[in-house]
Structure formats: structure tokens, C-alpha cells
Amino acid sequence: MVTKTEETELNRLEIQVDNGGGGAWEYLCLVRKLKVRRSDKVLKHGLSILNDPKKRSNLGPEEWTLYEQVAVAAMDCQCLDVAKDCIKVLQKRFPESKRVGRLEGLLLESKGSWAEAEKAYSSLLEENSFDQVVLKRRVAMAKAQGNMSGAIELLNKYLETFMADHDAWRELAEIYVSLQMYKQAAYCYEELILSQPTVPLYHLAYAEVLYTLGGLENLQTAKKYYASTIDLTGGKNTRALFGICLCTSAIGQLTKGRNKEEKESPELHSLAATALEKIYKQRAPTKLPLLNSALKGLKI
Amino acid sequence: MGLGFAVGVFGVLILAHAAYSTIQYRGLLKIMEEEFSGPPMTVVAEVLLGLGLCMWAGLTVPGKFLSIHPDSEENRIVSLPLNVDFMIFNHRGRAFSSEIDMKLKY
Numbered sequence: 163m164v165t166k167t168e169e170t171e172l173n174r175l176e177i178q179v180d181n182g183g184g185g186a187w188e189y190l191c192l193v194r195k196l197k198v199r200r201s202d203k204v205l206k207h208g209l210s211i212l213n214d215p216k217k218r219s220n221l222g223p224e225e226w227t228l229y230e231q232v233a234v235a236a237m238d239c240q241c242l243d244v245a246k247d248c249i250k251v252l253q254k255r256f257p258e259s260k261r262v263g264r265l266e267g268l269l270l271e272s273k274g275s276w277a278e279a280e281k282a283y284s285s286l287l288e289e290n291s292f293d294q295v296v297l298k299r300r301v302a303m304a305k306a307q308g309n310m311s312g313a314i315e316l317l318n319k320y321l322e323t324f325m326a327d328h329d330a331w332r333e334l335a336e337i338y339v340s341l342q343m344y345k346q347a348a349y350c351y352e353e354l355i356l357s358q359p360t361v362p363l364y365h366l367a368y369a370e371v372l373y374t375l376g377g378l379e380n381l382q383t384a385k386k387y388y389a390s391t392i393d394l395t396g397g398k399n400t401r402a403l404f405g406i407c408l409c410t411s412a413i414g415q416l417t418k419g420r421n422k423e424e425k426e427s428p429e430l431h432s433l434a435a436t437a438l439e440k441i442y443k444q445r446a447p448t449k450l451p452l453l454n455s456a457l458k459g460l461k462i
Numbered sequence: 463m464g465l466g467f468a469v470g471v472f473g474v475l476i477l478a479h480a481a482y483s484t485i486q487y488r489g490l491l492k493i494m495e496e497e498f499s500g501p502p503m504t505v506v507a508e509v510l511l512g513l514g515l516c517m518w519a520g521l522t523v524p525g526k527f528l529s530i531h532p533d534s535e536e537n538r539i540v541s542l543p544l545n546v547d548f549m550i551f552n553h554r555g556r557a558f559s560s561e562i563d564m565k566l567k568y
Contacts, residue, residue: 163539163541163542164539164540164541164542164543165537165538165539165540166535166536167536167537168540169540169541196543197544197546198543198544199546199549212566213566213567238549238551238555239555240551240555240556243565247565251566272551274552295547298547298548299547301548302548302549302550303550305548305550306550306551306552329547330547332545333545333548361539363542394532394533395533396531396533396534398533
């Protein structure tokens with residue numbers, strides 16, 4: 163998870179390094195730790211360190227991690243010769259390494275030669291059939307070729323063995339949402355919430371999938387999860403606040419005409435509306451009339 | 463930092479002195495063959511003073527406390543990490559040629 167302090171630190175380092183100040187190595191370490199994808203910057207600054215023999219020797223044993231990071235960034239920016247050179251250097255240093263073998267498979271993938279990459283990965287899997295990274299790369303390859311059902315199959319098989327890998331559950335949820343298979347996506351998000359209950363973004367995503375599914379029960383559950391998102395974020399998440407208002411109005415429309423004793427209290431809706439108005443007044447006062455007319459349009 | 467540290471050391475010394483006084487008091491009571499009901503009032507006051515000084519030092523010396531609220535301004539989650547394990551390379555960025563001719567020199 164990238165917190166706000168880490169993000170500000172990252173941006174500050176990025177601006178500093180872009181404008182010629184030092185600190186490229188700290189920036190690259192921070193990018194590696196936070197797992198963000200800034201491939202063009204990583205490539206530029208990583209190459210500036212690697213091409214300078216003095217800076218390279220300063221790194222000591224960490225220069226090989228830098229080679230790996232720059233290789234992956236180069237593949238992302240389609241500078242395949244840079245990637246090939248980095249991998250060659252790594253191969254010379256670590257001849258029989260599986261990690262370098264994975265990088266070679268990655269290079270074949272980025273070139274687009276799917277069959278050869280598949281061959282390389284299968285040979286790596288023969289040596290170690292439970293290599294998580296290689297199994298995940300096979301899923302990524304299926305996804306890159308557009309074979310979504312194949313990707314889903316491979317990912318399901320992977321998750322049968324490695325049920326605790328929440329990155330994989332997230333990936334599966336996103337694939338299902340892209341294919342509009344919302345029930346299965348809801349199941350994946352439930353697994354994510356079970357393993358990491360304090361991340362509000364999972365609650366939000368689950369609530370949105372439930373809201374998209376529709377139906378009275380799903381809407382009520384969605385409302386509960388929007389509320390838990392608001393709870394976890396201290397009321398600052400505008401999307402969850404909007405979600406509550408929309409859920410309340412949708413539930414109201416579905417239960418129109420049914421017995422009014424079951425009607426839930428409208429306090430949550432009015433509280434959410436007040437909170438939204440306060441946030442808009444603070445941050446975007448010009449859009450306040452738009453908000454007011456939208457909220458009035460939601461029939462309660 | 464220096465002041466807090468000095469105050470902390472002073473507080474510890476006061477506590478040690480209070481402990482020594484209590485032991486001496488017990489020795490005195492053993493000589494006079496009376497029961498040891500509790501340390502004298504001066505020692506209790508000294509212990510409380512030492513407690514106050516050490517607590518103040520303990521809170522000042524470590525420096526700034528970090529926030530533990532998950533929704534505070536600096537702790538809130540801004541974005542989830544991008545799934546780097548599942549990164550795919552045939553995106554539209556392929557069409558952009560890199561501006562600088564980047565090469566790994568040796």
C-alpha cells in the first residue's frame with residue numbers, strides 16, 4: 163500500500179532527480195519498495211548510474227538488483243537492446259541462476275515471441291514446479307495474448323495451491339470485472355477483505371461490484387460496505403459517500419409500495435449528503451450547485 | 463535532546479537515592495525492632511518526583527511520535543501497489559519511441 167507520506171516522498175525525490183540533484187539511488191530503492199511502475203524514469207536514472215563506473219562500484223553488491231530493475235524497466239519502455247545487455251551482464255555474473263532465467267523469459271515475452279517464452283517458462287517449471295513467479299508470468303502471458311479464459315483457468319489453478327496470495331486474488335477480481343462476471347469478482351473481493359480487512363479500497367471495490375449486480379439484498383450489503391469504507395477512511399472518501407446516497411435511493415425505489423415498517427432510517431443518507439456538501443464546499447465550491455441538484459434528483 | 467536526556471538521568475538518580483533511603487530506613491527499623499509498614503513520607507515524595515522526571519524524559523527524548531490512525535493525513539492509503547507480477551508489455555506505450563538513445567555502455 164502506498165501511503166500519502168510515501169507518495170509525497172516519492173514525488174519529491176522524483177522532482178529532485180529529474181532536475182539534476184542527486185538521490186537517484188534512493189529514488190530507485192523507493193520505487194522498488196513501493197512497487198510503482200515508473201519505467202521511463204527508472205530506465206533513465208538507472209542507466210545514468212550504471213553507465214558511470216564510479217557510481218556503479220559505489221553500489222557494491224546491490225548493482226545486480228539495479229541491473230534487474232533496469233532490465234525490467236527497459237522491457238516496459240521497449241528498449242529491448244538495453245534489456246538484453248543487462249541480462250547478458252547478469253548471466254555472466256550468475257550463470258546458472260533461475261532468477262536470470264526468469265528475466266530471459268520476460269524478455270521473450272516483451273518481444274512478443276509467446277511460444278518461445280512458454281517453452282522457457284515450462285523448462286523453468288520442470289526444475290521447480292512450484293515457482294510462484296513463473297506461474298504468475300504464464301497467467302500474464304495469457305492475458306497479454308487476449309486469452310482471458312485461459313488466464314482465468316491458470317490463475318484459478320495457481321490459487322488452489324497458493325491461496326494466500328492476495329495480489330493474485332486482486333488480479334483475478336479485475337479480470338472477472340473486465341469480463342463482467344460480477345458474481346465471481348465479488349467472491350474474489352470477499353477473499354481479499356477476509357485476508358486484509360483494514361484496506362478500505364477493497365471494501366469500496368466490493369461494494370461497487372455488489373451495487374452493479376443489483377437486487378435488493380446486494381444493494382443492502384453494498385450499502386453496508388460503503389459504510390465500512392467511510393468508517394475506515396474517516397469519512398474522507400467521497401466515492402463511498404456518493405455510494406451511500408445512490409444505494410439508499412435505489413433501495414427506496416425497489417421497496418416502493420412495500421410495508422413501510424421495514425424502511426431503514428434515512429439518517430445515514432442525510433448524514434452522507436451533509437458530509438458531501440461539506441467536502442465540496444471546502445474543495446470545489448464552484449461545483450456545489452451541481453451536487454445539490456444531483457442529490458435532489460435522487461428520490462428518497 | 464540533551465536536556466531531556468539529562469533530566470532522565472537525574473530522575474533515575476533520584477529513584478536510586480529513594481531506594482537507598484528505603485534500605486537504610488529498613489536497617490534502622492531492624493535495629494529498633496519495629497515493623498516495616500511502609501517507607502517514610504519523604505521517600506514516597508522522592509519516588510513520585512523521580513517518576514515525574516523520568517516520564518517527562520521518556521516522552522521527550524525519543525522525538526516526534528508517529529501517527530497511528532489509518533485515516534490520518536499522512537497514513538492514508540493513496541493507491542494499491544500495481545500488480546507488478548502480472549505486468550504485461552504489449553501496451554500502447556510500445557508505439558512511443560524513447561526520446562533519448564539509451565544504451566548500456568560499459
